[in-house]
Amino acid sequence: MSDYFDMHCHIIPDVDDGAKNIEISLNILKKEYKDGIGNIILTPHYRVGMFETPEEKIRENYLYLKEQVRDEIPGMNLYLGCEYHVNMEMEEELRARPQLRIADTQHVLLEFSGADSAAYIKERVYVALSLGYQPIIAHIERYPALEKDFDLIDYLRRMGAGIQINADAVLGEDGRSAKKFCRKLIKEDLVDFIGSDAHNMKERKPRMGEVIRLLRKKAGDGYVDHIFRENPQRILDEAVQ
Ligand SMILES: [Fe+2]
Numbered sequence: 001m002s003d004y005f006d007m008h009c010h011i012i013p014d015v016d017d018g019a020k021n022i023e024i025s026l027n028i029l030k031k032e033y034k035d036g037i038g039n040i041i042l043t044p045h046y047r048v049g050m051f052e053t054p055e056e057k058i059r060e061n062y063l064y065l066k067e068q069v070r071d072e073i074p075g076m077n078l079y080l081g082c083e084y085h086v087n088m089e090m091e092e093e094l095r096a097r098p099q100l101r102i103a104d105t106q107h108v109l110l111e112f113s114g115a116d117s118a119a120y121i122k123e124r125v126y127v128a129l130s131l132g133y134q135p136i137i138a139h140i141e142r143y144p145a146l147e148k149d150f151d152l153i154d155y156l157r158r159m160g161a162g163i164q165i166n167a168d169a170v171l172g173e174d175g176r177s178a179k180k181f182c183r184k185l186i187k188e189d190l191v192d193f194i195g196s197d198a199h200n201m202k203e204r205k206p207r208m209g210e211v212i213r214l215l216r217k218k219a220g221d222g223y224v225d226h227i228f229r230e231n232p233q234r235i236l237d238e239a240v241q
Helices: 022-034 055-072 090-096 118-130 150-159 167-171 176-187 208-219 221-237
Strands: 004-006 037-042 077-080 083-085 107-111 134-137 162-166 193-195
Touching (some): 004 208, 037 221, 055 077, 107 118, 118 134, 150 162, 167 193, 167 208
Parallel strands (some): 004 037, 037 077, 134 162, 162 193
8 A cells, every 4th residue: 555655845847956857756656655655755956046936937847747747656656745945035035935945734844954053943943933833854874963962852842843864874875873863762762753855866866665664673563654644644634724
């Protein structure tokens, strides 16, 4: 049964540095489906000065992809989200652009830079929460300011932030230290979501099947259901009324 979620990926054709065309998009999605993923939250980049694809183009390409998927992978559900690179205009941008949220919910997938300090990350997460958003911190293993600071990650979660890590990092594709860090986060129960962050079918392909198999063995079926179904389903359940 393919009812698990991938909630972080770049599969909409030609809108960011992810899938370049519809063929690549469909190939990625076919692999996801084979891996047990039947629900995809598509999260194209939005980053000022780097990824500012007009909303209309993203929506148009998303709807085109949805149409193709209906024919080629019936049973696969797609939802539109965004990976929002945080800046100091976050408050205004989130208010003015509902498309920066996930699937019309209050959830936002927040990306930080490697150079951002712990204080900055904490402050931006706090601001997002105080405005009524549900922030999810994207690939937390990538930020040196948080690496090995399990207390701070625990604190961010208690504040109300969701913690996401990448499948590649868990599997060791992003190096030994990221792998060790992610495995420890899982052990300490500090992870809410695991996404593929897939961009293509080459060096950044989706490896959800591999990570699901690994975690079934290491953490059990209950944990896998929790991370790949229950938690992401909760994002969609909290859709704005
Ligand atoms: Fe991403």
